[in-house]
Amino acid sequence: xxxxxxxxxxxxxxxxxxxxxxxxxxxxxxxxxxxxxxxxxxxxxxxxxxxxxxxxxxxxxxxxxxxxxxxxxxxxxxxxxxxxxxxxxxxxxxxxxxxxxxxxxxxxxxxxxxxxxxxxxxxxxxxxxxxxxxxxxxxxxxxxxxxxxxxxxxxxxxxxxxxxxxxxxxxxxxxxxxxxxxxxxxxxxxxxxxxxxxxxxxxxxxxxxxxxxxxxxxxxxxxxxxxxxxxxxxxxxxxxxxxxxxxxxxxxxxxxxxxxxxxxxxxxxxxxxxxxxxxxxxxxxxxxxxxxxxxxxxxxxxxxxxxxxxxxxxxxxxxxxxxxxxxxxxxxxxxxxxxxxxxxxxxxxxxxxxxxxxxxxxxxxxxxxxxxxxxxxxxxxxxxxxxxxxxxxxxxxxxxxxxxxxxxxxxxxxxxxxxxxxxxxxxxxxxxxxxxxxxxxxxxxxxxxxxxxxxxxxxxxxxxxxxxxxxxxx
Amino acid sequence: xxxxxxxxxxxxxxxxxxxxxxxxxxxxxxxxxxxxxxxxxxxxxxxxxxxxxxxxxxxxxxxxxxxxxxxxxxxxxxxxxxxxxxxxxxxxxxxxxxxxxxxxxxxxxxxxxxxxxxxxxxxxxxxxxxxxxxxxxxxxxxxxxxxxxxxxxxxxxxxxxxxxxxxxxxxxxxxxxxxxxxxxxxxxxxxxxxxxxxxxxxxxxxxxxxxxxxxxxxxxxxxxxxxxxxxxxxxxxxxxxxxxxxxxxxxxxxxxxxxxxxxxxxxxxxxxxxxxx
Amino acid sequence: xxxxxxxxxxxxxxxxxxxxxxxxxxxxxxxxxxxxxxxxxxxxxxxxxxxxxxxxxxxxxxxxxxxxxxxxxxxxxxxxxxxxxxxxxxxxxxxxxxxxxxxxxxxxxxxxxxxxxxxxxxxxxxxxxxxxxxxxxxxxxxxxxxxxxxxxxxxxxxxxxxxxxxxxxxxxxxxxxxxxxxxxxxxxxxxxxxxxxxxxxxxxxxxxxxxxxxxxxxxxxxxx
Numbered sequence: 001x002x003x004x005x006x007x008x009x010x011x012x013x014x015x016x017x018x019x020x021x022x023x024x025x026x027x028x029x030x031x032x033x034x035x036x037x038x039x040x041x042x043x044x045x046x047x048x049x050x051x052x053x054x055x056x057x058x059x060x061x062x063x064x065x066x067x068x069x070x071x072x073x074x075x076x077x078x079x080x081x082x083x084x085x086x087x088x089x090x091x092x093x094x095x096x097x098x099x100x101x102x103x104x105x106x107x108x109x110x111x112x113x114x115x116x117x118x119x120x121x122x123x124x125x126x127x128x129x130x131x132x133x134x135x136x137x138x139x140x141x142x143x144x145x146x147x148x149x150x151x152x153x154x155x156x157x158x159x160x161x162x163x164x165x166x167x168x169x170x171x172x173x174x175x176x177x178x179x180x181x182x183x184x185x186x187x188x189x190x191x192x193x194x195x196x197x198x199x200x201x202x203x204x205x206x207x208x209x210x211x212x213x214x215x216x217x218x219x220x221x222x223x224x225x226x227x228x229x230x231x232x233x234x235x236x237x238x239x240x241x242x243x244x245x246x247x248x249x250x251x252x253x254x255x256x257x258x259x260x261x262x263x264x265x266x267x268x269x270x271x272x273x274x275x276x277x278x279x280x281x282x283x284x285x286x287x288x289x290x291x292x293x294x295x296x297x298x299x300x301x302x303x304x305x306x307x308x309x310x311x312x313x314x315x316x317x318x319x320x321x322x323x324x325x326x327x328x329x330x331x332x333x334x335x336x337x338x339x340x341x342x343x344x345x346x347x348x349x350x351x352x353x354x355x356x357x358x359x360x361x362x363x364x365x366x367x368x369x370x371x372x373x374x375x376x377x378x379x380x381x382x383x384x385x386x387x388x389x390x391x392x393x394x395x396x397x398x399x400x401x402x403x404x405x406x407x408x409x410x411x412x413x414x415x416x417x418x419x420x421x422x423x424x425x426x427x428x429x430x431x432x433x434x435x436x437x438x439x440x441x442x443x444x445x446x447x448x449x450x451x452x453x454x455x456x457x458x459x460x461x462x463x464x465x466x467x468x469x470x471x472x473x474x
Numbered sequence: 475x476x477x478x479x480x481x482x483x484x485x486x487x488x489x490x491x492x493x494x495x496x497x498x499x500x501x502x503x504x505x506x507x508x509x510x511x512x513x514x515x516x517x518x519x520x521x522x523x524x525x526x527x528x529x530x531x532x533x534x535x536x537x538x539x540x541x542x543x544x545x546x547x548x549x550x551x552x553x554x555x556x557x558x559x560x561x562x563x564x565x566x567x568x569x570x571x572x573x574x575x576x577x578x579x580x581x582x583x584x585x586x587x588x589x590x591x592x593x594x595x596x597x598x599x600x601x602x603x604x605x606x607x608x609x610x611x612x613x614x615x616x617x618x619x620x621x622x623x624x625x626x627x628x629x630x631x632x633x634x635x636x637x638x639x640x641x642x643x644x645x646x647x648x649x650x651x652x653x654x655x656x657x658x659x660x661x662x663x664x665x666x667x668x669x670x671x672x673x674x675x676x677x678x679x680x681x682x683x684x685x686x687x688x689x690x691x692x693x694x695x696x697x698x699x700x701x702x703x704x705x706x707x708x709x710x711x712x713x714x715x716x717x718x719x720x721x722x723x724x725x726x727x728x729x730x731x732x733x734x735x736x737x738x739x740x741x742x743x744x745x746x747x748x749x750x751x
Numbered sequence: 752x753x754x755x756x757x758x759x760x761x762x763x764x765x766x767x768x769x770x771x772x773x774x775x776x777x778x779x780x781x782x783x784x785x786x787x788x789x790x791x792x793x794x795x796x797x798x799x800x801x802x803x804x805x806x807x808x809x810x811x812x813x814x815x816x817x818x819x820x821x822x823x824x825x826x827x828x829x830x831x832x833x834x835x836x837x838x839x840x841x842x843x844x845x846x847x848x849x850x851x852x853x854x855x856x857x858x859x860x861x862x863x864x865x866x867x868x869x870x871x872x873x874x875x876x877x878x879x880x881x882x883x884x885x886x887x888x889x890x891x892x893x894x895x896x897x898x899x900x901x902x903x904x905x906x907x908x909x910x911x912x913x914x915x916x917x918x919x920x921x922x923x924x925x926x927x928x929x930x931x932x933x934x935x936x937x938x939x940x941x942x943x944x945x946x947x948x949x950x951x952x953x954x955x956x957x958x959x960x961x962x963x964x965x966x967x968x969x970x971x972x973x974x975x
Contacts, residue, residue, distance in 0.1 A: 009680075016682055024955070031956045048791040056790075063780050065763045066772050070784065077936065084756040136962055137953035153953055160955050187951060187959045194963065199871050214784055215938045225904055225949035225964020232900045232941065243759065248780075249787035250929075254922035258793070268810070269887040271950055272964065275942040285847075285868040285899035287940045301762035325669045329686040363680050365673025365687075366546065367636035388548030401547060401675070409544060409552040413559065415536045422511050429512075437746035438719055447678035451685035452716030455512065455744035463505050463514035467533050 001116045001147055003352045005336030008359035015330040020159050025328055028156055032322035035266025036373065043262065053259050054377045056252045057313035060244075061304060067213040067246045068295065074216025078278030080291035088118035091296045095120060095205070095238060098292055099129050102236050104202035110220070110227035111135035112207030113151050113316065114240050114296055116338040117351065120205075131205075132197045134226035136190055143170045149332030151339060152264050152318040157331050160186070194226070204230035204288065208241040209315070210256065211293070214249040217277040218293060221260060221270045228272055237276065237288040242296045244312040256315060259375035264317040299351055307386050311346045313376040320370035320380060326363055335360060342370035342380040349387050358396050361387035422462050430457045499617075501529040502564050504572035504581070504606075507539040508708040513743065516708060519735035520573040520609050527617045534563040540572075540580040546674055550588065557585050561598050569616070570606045573731050574707050575638020576674075578608035583641050608638055609731055610706055614647035621654035624736035629659045631700035632730070633691070633714065634667045635707035648706060648730050655733060663694040672713035688717040695725060702742075704730040715743040789923055796886040796921025803885045804972060807918050810888025814947030815960055816968040823973050827859045830877065830910060833969055834862075839875055839908060844868075846878040848897035851912060869901030876902040876965075877910045881932075882925050883918040883972075887946055890970065891925050893933075894941040903943050909965040915974045 004011065015021055040046045060067055072082040085091035091114075099107060107124060109115065109131050121131045121142075133142040137155035141148060143166050148154030155163070163186055168179045171193060180186050206227050210219040218239045220227050231237045247253060261267040280287030303309055321327040321341025332340035337357070339347050345360040361384035370380045391397050411418050433439055433456020441449045448454055460466060501524050509516045521531045541556035560581065564570045572578045582603045589595040613619040630652065638644035652660055671677060671687030678684075691714060695703055703718070703725050705711050715727035726742035741747050764770055772780065798806050808818045819829050834841050842863040845851060856864060869876060878898055882891040890911055894900045903909060919925055925944075933939060949964030960966055 012680070012682055016686055027956055043793075043795070045791045045793055052790040062767065063772065063776075064767075065760045066777070066780050068760070068763075074936065078938075084759050086755050086758045086762075090755060134963065135953070136951045140953070153956065155953050156956065158954075163954055183954045183957055184959045184961075186954055187962060191961065191963055195871065198963070214787065215935055217938060217942075223949065224951050224962035226962065228900070228941075228943065229904050229963055232904060243763075248784060250926040251787040251789050251923055254926070255790035257922065265952065268814075269889055269944070269946045271814075271946050271948070273889075273944040273946075275938065276940065277938040277942075278940060280940050281895070283896035284894055284940055285896065286901045287894060295759070297759045297762065301759060301766055304763060304766035305768060306766070325671070325687050325690075326683055329683050329690075363676075363683060365636065365669050365671065365676045367669035367673070368640040369636075369667075369669070372640055385546065385548065388546065389550055390548070392548035392550075397547065401679070405544060405547050405549055405552070409549070409555075412538045412541075413552075413555055415538050415559075418538045422507075426511055435746060437741065438716070438744040440720075445678070447681040448716065450681055451720065452688070452713065453719040453744060455712050455715050455719075457512045458515070458741060458747050460514065463510040463517040464533070464535070466514055467517070468535075471533075 001119055001338050003337045003348070003356055005348055005352065005357040005360060008334060008336060008363065011334040011336055012330050015334045020162055021157050021331050023159055024157050025331055028322065029328045032265065032318075036263055036319060036322070039262035039266040039268065042268075043258070046259070046262070049255055049259050050375050050377055052255050053315075053375055054313060056247065056255060057376050060247055061309065061312055064243065064246065064304065067248055068243060071211050071213040071216055071246050074213070075278065075291070075293055078216060080216065080278040080293065083292060083294045085294055085296045088296070088298050091118045091240065091294055092120060092123045094294050095240065096123060096127055096129070098236065098238055099124065099203050100127070102202055102290075104129055104236070106130045106132055106197065106201045107203045107205050108132050108134050108198055108201035108230040108234060109138070110206045110222065110230045111138050111154065112205070112240055113148070113338055114207055114242050115205070116148060117298065118296065120240070132194070132201065134194055134198065134230060136187065136224060139190060139194065140166060147333065148338070149340065150318060150321060151316050157333065198226075198229040198233050201230070201234045203236045203238060204232075204234040205238045205240060206231050208239050208245055209260065210253055211241055211246040212250060212253055212275070213246055215275070215277055217275045219253060220272070220274045220276070221257065223271040225272055228274055231274070231276055231288065232286055235288055236290040236292070237279075239276070239293045240296065241293065242298065243300055260315055260317050263319040263373065263375040303350060308346065308350060308383055310378050311343065311350070311383055313378055314343050314347070315376060317375055319373045319375065323369045323373050325367065325369070326365070342384070343378070346380060346383045346387070354387060354390060354394070355396060358391055419462075419464060423465055426457050426462045430459045433457070434459065499529045499568040501531050501569045501571050502567035503531055503533045504537060504540070504564070504570050504577060505533065506572055506574045506577045506708065508712070509573060512712065513708055513729065515737060515740055516573050516729040516731055519729065519731040519737050520571065522735040523609070523613060523622070523731060524571065527613055527619050529617075532567070536563040540577040542576060542580050542674060545580070545584065554588050557588055557599065558595070561602050564602060567605065569612065570602065571609050571612050572606070573609040573729065575608045575635045575642055575644055576707055576709065578606060579637040579641035581606035608642050608644055608706065610648045610651065611642060611644045614650060620650065622651055622734045624734055624738065625656040626733050626738040627657040628702045629661055629700040630702045630704055630733070631661050631663050631695055631698040632666060633663070633670060633703060633705040633710060635705050635710045636669050638706050639667060644706060648704075651734050652704070652730070658733070661698040661700050663698055665694055670710045670714050672709045674709065677713060688713055692717050692721060692723065696723065701725060703727045704733060706730050711743055719744050793886060793921055796923070798885055798920055803918050803920060804915050806885040807883050807888055808972060810885070811947070811970055812888070814888050815950075816888070816947045816970050818970045818972060820972045820974070823854065823975055826854045826912060826971055826973060827856050827862070829971055831859045831862050833910065834875065837908070837967070843875045843877050843910070844870065844873040844902060844906065845876070846898050846902050848879045850879045850897075851877065854912070868899035869905035871905060873906040875908045875910065876906040877912065878902050880911050880913045880917065881942075882928055883913045884922060884925060884944070885918055886921040889944050889946045892943045892945065893929070893939040895939055900941045900943065903945060904964050906965055907961075908967040908969065910969045910971065912971045912973060915972060918972075
């Protein structure tokens, strides 16, 4: 997917002015977070599970090469194939070659953020292979030619009415010319339209939530059933997953599953959690004849061992963005790429470059709500601050900010000078603000006073001046 | 015991003189740059509360700032320099107390990691961190203050500033003390724990997003019907006061320390002083 | 291709500042794979055997499945009764499972049964289940000649026959059973864990049942 992260500020303006988006976000802010809270409350062991999930991921990352090789060994032993893709281009090439090898005309896709990351759909279309998005949210945005705005609910930015308009526009030629108003009717229409596509597809391409090294299995956590139809009916099943998806054992999977669904949607368990291991076996009545796992690196191995390493623990639950007040104000498209919200603010600069994505780790108050709900305890604000440090080192911080900070720093390191200057500032601000107690506009503070009044200090001087005057001791 | 002391105990001065209370502490007040420049009353309220709890309070003169503006802009070098300044200024006190969760958190949570490469400085930073506190949690959790003698006639809603809440666990303590204020009724917002949109430089770097966040917060405040907004961080308070006043709200905004110290009749944040015209 | 493989593995090792795992470190991770340690014990999954069935049924219903507890002899009758109650045709696609053969289907003369994999036109399927998980009200199925996966997914209504003796406490108990039955080196092609009917929250975050998988799930919990 092409990044527009550099246009973050423009994206934000558009987002704040979009009434449909704001309506959708107001629901998101309350919905997911409340359900997560209830699910966490129902399970007394939830906090202990979060600690364990973090430890499992840390252990795996420290031994990532071993577990990937073990996974490959098991997959191959059961008749599957593992392909190693250092870059996005490698992954696209491998997948295209696999599709062509079976003469695929259509690929039934279940939702995959990694597929977005490598811009797979456009590549397949260029080669005359039609990718069919089958996840309802992905299907809707595919019709609208929009990118996803959330990592587990891709169409969360849309209202029901927008979906109804889209379906009417695109399903009319299939004979559906009634504009629907009920959600369940919309779901039923999508189910009907997509049903034959599952049956006809030559290839099914899914992501993976986890790759289990112990058994050589890919694990998918979904609700709709489309991923399972995609990995059962077509002749070939391709799993596209990034390297940090591997985990050691089924027991580790149980821990991660318990925190994943609860953190993502507040469910105790998703409707479908599926383990796929290799192609169909002799005697099986259905299932794919070929099973391929494409392991994508795309810069992740370079994050290991750095101060950003902890972002590799992410299990893509979406809790951070569900709880982020910035995401809740501007939605996912404003972030300009595949991964929005707090985890996107950390991962995007890593994958598309910090110059392109420099705004993302800066557009945060460090409120810490993301970290407080992350099932694998990623210290997201700390990682965003690391990006700000790197930007500062590389002089990517806006000039005005650097200069302002340099000036402030000069004064702050000289308490005597600071006292004099603040005494003057205090006096000026209190004098000119006396009548109203506040300023409706203030030079150099336009960013503040555009939307807010600025409180004036009362008369009497700074605290330090008053303290010195009224107390015997320093 | 002399009858006068017994009488004082019965009357219930703001903290009781129990046998197991720790001896008066030598406390240094970390004023914070915002309090110093924009609302000194908060500093005096803090001093009053600490003295009433039996502390001796000093204000080291060489303090300026905790360094967050540099820290959150990614300038580690300046942050370290300021941290060293702070460590020097606050050497030797039993406790360092700030009427702010974000400054308190900076000292107690973030300073040590700034000096990972220098064991001596790291040790000093850890020592300071162990002695540093946010004001209300210091009163309640360390000095065992469970009530104040103040009076405030009004309905109050309380905003949980992010650093205090998530870094320092400040949640119940202000509510406990507010519960002892005579005449005060507390009404919770729907989402008191959601960020108000201040975030230091964030509010001027991304003013539109900040405005969206503080707009939601002011709607939440209005929905409580409270006439007063309190919190423990002046940055948040100035942000919310500015928005409320721009919207023409009559809600008065104060720092929680002012109310607890019985200074709740001062002009509120952004209000003109009496007789100003 | 092996150059790409080496590139990624070497990149990982370079970042971790070490070569291939060897010696004690290698032995340690190998041991961990061979004897997988469990995470925190979940009280809910450690339910007493006498309460397992009730807990399973409770959670299954919480997740929008319907549940009937019955004796083996009543299974065929319950199926036709369920179909009639829900205005469904008395025509089902059934998994060719020896276990299911043990019920007296012939006693339900109006029930038409096709044994085999699922077809796009199927409205109702009947399968067995490898296990049920009490912790979450989840059914577990394992693919094989006696259980085509398409029966779990294609029809509108999925009826599952689950024996009480196959209900376990938690996920870990299912893994143990799978390893015992198949061996960890030879897992079935597909293990589905299914919790209620298919659903989506993709439109205005409101859960609607019946996205692409079955809209309706009926579980027969059979005591033997």
